[in-house]
Amino acid sequence: MINPEIINRADEIQKTFQAALPFRHVCIDGFLQPEFCESLLRDFPSFDPSKAINEMGEVGGKSVHEVVSDISPFYKQFYQYINSKEFLDAVSAITGIPDLIADGTLFGGGTHENLDGQALDIHVDFNIDERRMLHRRLNLLVYLNKEWEDNWGGLIELHSDPRHPEVDEIESILPLFNRCVIFETSEYSWHGFETIHLPEDRKHLSRKSFAIYLYTKDRPVEDAVAPHTTFYLCRPFPKDIQAGKTLSEEDVRNLRNLFTQRDGLLEMYQKLLVEKEDRLRRFMNIKQEMDGSGHMVNYNAILNSRSWKLVMFALKLKNKLLSVFR
Numbered sequence: 001m002i003n004p005e006i007i008n009r010a011d012e013i014q015k016t017f018q019a020a021l022p023f024r025h026v027c028i029d030g031f032l033q034p035e036f037c038e039s040l041l042r043d044f045p046s047f048d049p050s051k052a053i054n055e056m057g058e059v060g061g062k063s064v065h066e067v068v069s070d071i072s073p074f075y076k077q078f079y080q081y082i083n084s085k086e087f088l089d090a091v092s093a094i095t096g097i098p099d100l101i102a103d104g105t106l107f108g109g110g111t112h113e114n115l116d117g118q119a120l121d122i123h124v125d126f127n128i129d130e131r132r133m134l135h136r137r138l139n140l141l142v143y144l145n146k147e148w149e150d151n152w153g154g155l156i157e158l159h160s161d162p163r164h165p166e167v168d169e170i171e172s173i174l175p176l177f178n179r180c181v182i183f184e185t186s187e188y189s190w191h192g193f194e195t196i197h198l199p200e201d202r203k204h205l206s207r208k209s210f211a212i213y214l215y216t217k218d219r220p221v222e223d224a225v226a227p228h229t230t231f232y233l234c235r236p237f238p239k240d241i242q243a244g245k246t247l248s249e250e251d252v253r254n255l256r257n258l259f260t261q262r263d264g265l266l267e268m269y270q271k272l273l274v275e276k277e278d279r280l281r282r283f284m285n286i287k288q289e290m291d292g293s294g295h296m297v298n299y300n301a302i303l304n305s306r307s308w309k310l311v312m313f314a315l316k317l318k319n320k321l322l323s324v325f326r
Contacts, residue, residue, distance in 0.1 A: 001036045001081050002090050010093040017095050017182065020171075022160030024184040026094070027173050031142060031180030036078070041144045041177070043072035044208055047113055061118030065111040079106075082212055091214065095182060097137055101215040103129065114154065114196060114207040121232045121261070122162045122192040125185050125213075128227035134215035135224070136185045143175040144208040150174065153197050154207045156181060159190035162233050175207055185213075186223055190233070229272055234262045 006013070006028060017026040032040075047063045054060035069076040081087055083102040092098050103109070107129070114120070127136055141156070148154070160169040173181055183189055198205055235258060241251065 001032055001078065002087070003030050003033050006031060007090055007093070010090070013094050014096045022158055022169050022171060023186060023189050024095075025158060025171075026182050028094075028180045028182070029176075030178055032178055034178070037142070037144070037178040039074045040078065040142070040210060041146075041208070043074050044113070044144060045071050045111060047115065047206065061115040062120075063111075063113045064108070066106045066109065068106060068110045071111070088214070091138065091140065091182070095138060095184070097184070097216065099216055100137065101134055101217070103213055103215060107213070109211040109213050112207075112209045112211050116196050116198045116203055116206070118207070119153070119195040119235075120192040121235065122157070122159055122190050123230050123232040124187060124189055124191075126228060126230050127185065127187070127225065129215055130227060132215075134217060135219040136213060137216050137219060138214040139181075139183055139185055139189075139191075140212040140214065141181045142210045142212075143179045143181075144177060144210065145175050145205075146177045147202075147205070148174055148176055148207075151197075152199070152202075153194045156193050157191060158183065159192075160188075162190050175209060187225060234258060 013026055013028065017024055020026060031037075045063075045065050048065070049059050049063070051065055052060050052063040054062070065071060069079045083104055088100045088102060092100050125136060125139065128134070129136060155172045155174055158171040158173075160167075162168050173179075183191070196207055241247075241255070245251075247255075
């Protein structure tokens with residue numbers, strides 16, 4: 001379903017991908033054959049609040065359909081294609097990353113729809129699929145918006161150093177129809193988009209895309225770190241807030257939103273830390289019970305626990321590092 005012209009230009013595109021800043025990425029127009037991209041838009045599901053639950057457990061402005069085979073016959077066909085060797089080999093040729101592995105569950109991927117007023121905070125994605133202990137390597141996004149303007153917001157932004165806005169370099173890309181953005185998932189692949197502000201006569205529109213995340217069994221040792229969740233950053237302090245300025249009602253509202261966002265992120269990461277500590281504690285209790293009785297109590301529970309998989313990953317990484325420095 002990829003445009004044959006893109007396949008023919010794979011070597012050229014790979015050079016662009018490898019040399020891109022602020023991190024490896026490429027923007028490809030006309031990525032899919034036109035009739036297939038038209039079918040993705042034609043059958044795109046309507047916004048579903050039940051699929052728009054955000055990280056805080058609230059209904060937000062972003063709806064995600066992961067089980068895309070249920071949307072329509074064409075989406076089932078597209079799902080089969082993006083899980084095929086043909087598709088994975090094509091993306092490998094375009095990026096230079098070999099042995100890519102699809103995610104049959106499309107965890108976090110599938111159709112993404114963002115409504116007016118929605119933003120995506122700057123973040124780096126989780127790095128390990130703990131279900132299969134695979135490294136997340138690529139984000140592949142196909143946009144489905146036939147009209148979109150720069151001043152509407154919602155442009156995907158790739159950041160070099162968002163923690164230091166004064167030196168941060170940003171690559172902004174319009175989410176236009178049949179435009180594909182592929183970027184490597186790493187510890188510095190910071191990305192997001194600013195709040196969508198549609199004009200009054202375009203409020204019926206939304207930002208539509210299809211997201212595919214690809215994995216490998218291993219990754220370069222120098223890029224490997226312990227498994228982590230997605231890391232979000234708060235939006236930087238507004239540039240127009242300077243000493244001596246009298247704050248308007250809008251300024252105060254924006255500042256309150258920033259503080260609310262920060263507090264929400266702190267609360268979310270606190271919950272995640274408690275959950276991970278609880279899983280580790282349960283694992284250690286199982287281990288003590290096993291050691292005390294001399295029998296393999298709950299052996300399967302140990303092997304299937306996330307904590308055990310994390311321990312095994314850490315040992316695997318340690319051995320790799322030792323082999324490099326011997």
